[in-house]
Amino acid sequence: MGSEEITATEESRSHFRQLLAIGAIASVLGVTLGLLIDWFPTQASEQAETVDTVWDVLIIASVPVFVLVMTVVLYCVWRYRMKPGEELKDGPPIHGNTRLEIVWTAIPAILLVGLCSYSYVALTDIEEAKADSLEVRVVGEQFTWTFHYKGPGGKDVASPQLYVPRGRPVKFTVQSRDVIHDFWVPAFRMKIDAVPGIDTHLRITPKTNGEYPVVCAELCGLGHAVMRQTAHVVDRAEFDRWLQERAAGAEGGGGGEETGGGGAAPDGKAVFNEAGCGGCHKLADAGTTGGTGPDLDEGLKGKDQAFIRESIVDPSADVTEGFSDGIMPPNFGDTLQPAELDALVKYLAEVTK
């Protein structure tokens, strides 16, 4: 009996060593794979670098845990599955092992406290308030975002597009007019709810020029899925020029102001695309296929410019059968500049004749 027990323990030890070796190799492979996968979208903010590093650390810390469990399960299935003739056999009556139990309580606890501390440091890093921040007020409503800037002379400048200058810290103050929304630019890695009644804040420092989706991440009703706009990260000079033009356009209201940078009157097709109309509406000329709102090629056929203008500015005035009222944002009359609206109406009338 005694010698049998010794061989059993020795066998158990050799099994354990075997298991450790398999587990170690699998962990290395798993971690390598986890680090090789391209998980995230473009890093468009400085915060994104920190976040992505935290992710890598988490991969390194957690893959071995999963691999450990997986290996033990598969190993036990392979080694200890019931063989023919063992139908009535029982395993050894091991009730526990205090030392082992202390180990697997303490090690995860230490690991987790370590990860929490690291996350805390990373969090303070990405949320740090920086001097000379550009202030942008983000207002969410069903189902659109409007971005408010302080223009020349402290005047409020509103835009349906988000423009931020590369390299300059931005502080967003997020508000909501109706229900809860969530302001998220995946490329910036940061998000915050827009909550009716309170101001919430978010800070990022744009890093890479480009166009990135602005997404509403909190279910806000029927049009939640199409509450998407575009964030433009541009050079500082270009940003300043854009803000100037935007401010001038809002003030003058005339068609003569420059909006794009070169041309005279704004291009209706460009307005259509920039305002995100194609997200919901199908329009052959612009090549959009959205199905949330009515098909414009059909719906606007033979309609005059007055009808088109009214449908944009006051979507509830005439709701197409089969579609719900209240999905299309009612504020395009405010966020589009008069010249842009004119151009859009003219464009739509022409291409849907």
Next chain:
Amino acid sequence: MTAQLRAPGWYRAGAFVVGGVLFAAALVTIVRLAYGFSNPFDGSDGWDSHWQNAVLIVALLGAPLFFFVGLGAFDYWFYWAAGRPTRPEDHSSHGAHSWRDYFRVNTDHKVIGIQYVVTSFFFMLVGGLLAMLVRAELAAPGSQFVDANAYNGLFSVHASLMIFLFIIPVFAGLANYVLPLMIGAPDMAFPRLNALSYWMLPVGGAMMTASFFAPGGSFATGWTAYAPLSTSVPIGQLFFTIGVQFAGASSIATALNFLVTIITMRAPGMSFWRMPLLVWANFSTSLLVVIATPFIAASQFFVLLDYALGFNFFVPERAGDVLMYQHVFWFYSHPAVYIMMLPGFGIISEVLSVKARKPIFGYRMMAFSLLAIVLLGFTVWAHHMFVSGMQSWIRIPMMVTTAIIAVPTGIKIFSWLATLWRGVLHLDTPMLFALGFLTMFTLGGISGVMLAMLPITIHVSDTYFIVAHIHYVLYGGSLFTIFAGVYYWFPKMTGRMFDDRLGRLHFWLTFISFNLTFGPMHVIGIQGMPRRVADYPEQFATWNLFISLASFVLGLSTLIFVFNMVRSWRTGARAEANPWRGMTLEWQVSSPPPIFNFDRVPTVVGGPYEYGVPGAVHGIFQPAEVAAREPAVAAGETSRE
């Protein structure tokens, strides 16, 4: 006919429901007239919509009570209250002799257990069908089958049914059947309350499902029903708001019943440290339910009052506080995550120990870790609100407690692994699901720890990463334990054996298609796809098509399970009393057990998992003194039972 209408049952219930709706209409009309609102019948075309909605709300609240009375759930208590003769020893409503007995108020915990399990699997199939429709819509970008409103309704009803009508009650059902047997009790402590808590369930489920027929469509604000969205949508929302009250009341009553049963009705010798871990798990869960569930009731009453009576709980212009909803809601709904997991932990401990032929490793730590999870479970609710705009300092302690809750969970995982070590593993269907649970739940737990880490969670909250995480813990976690438990106790509950080959096919198909469905969701979530969207940009199209195809296989794999269960229940081979050679008490009686469970009161003389210990017994069927005198006879007695 009159006799049928007078006797408790479906005819009387139907008549009472009609009466309840008429009562609601009358009450609303009188009150509205008294307050000087328009007469509903003045309207030129059809009924006034305010009147109609008001009637609907009052009927949703009141008609179920009429239904319970009609069905006979209160008969005994009414007789007693009226001083009329009651029959305390009348067991006519005990036991089931034909399938019809499952459709009436029955006080037998074994009948109620089966009623619970079958009802919740019915709603699981309904919820699964809704999920299939969700995936059909998401298979390609753009709008194919349903519009935005219907889509939001699909995933909202899917989640609500799966949580409130499937996972929570199916565990209550399994425990209802098994737990009294395990502790050597003849029934639950309050059999009539037990019957009432069951019948509240289908009412809540029918309400949520019926919301699709409400004017304006079903509730479409997710199962979280955040205000003020939920106070500003069509009347379908109230089908959730009120349906949850019934599911919640059912849950609380059952939990109270479990607590009292466990504390007062254990067999002689069944000390707390000799209780099987399933009993420990349900003890812990019941504590959670009793403490936490009133909070979701409150959160939904706030919504009801704001919606129906113009209160200002969530109107910021009138000093309402929008975030308050989330705090109250998650103070229930985070513990609810453990309500949906702890009973599963109990099932896994039973299955692993029996199927590995070894004592559970570290029994006491297994019990303590359950209690630790109960305690810690109340300290982490705000991790659902990391990006909600609440005060930012509170995020740090919530991050730490959230991470720390992985420690007791880890103790359980590692102890289960140690239980497998050097065992004799019977790899049949319940065991496969238990092992599947071990691996998949670990993955869900790991993504849970990642979600605790603030820099990551700010990016991935409200994305498909969350959808992936929740399905790894609730499908790969809870549902796998449910499958393991249903297969494991199927012989006991039905007296028939299931088809193990079909069971293993079910496992492998489910396991693989589950991973193919929910695994890629981690990736698209991190890449920037928000959840709860009917439409998405082109860049996610390939993965979504892949996920949808895999999910259809997952849906089909469930049908194998249903087929196996139905066929085996009808024509499966007769099950012996103890097909798994288990030691716990439920296996020491016939399959299915006698009407009052034990013909003789059992005495517990040892631990529940003494596999491999020569001559060890858990319970015997004669007084302990006799057993002490004649140990050999006692052991022989037990094995013959």
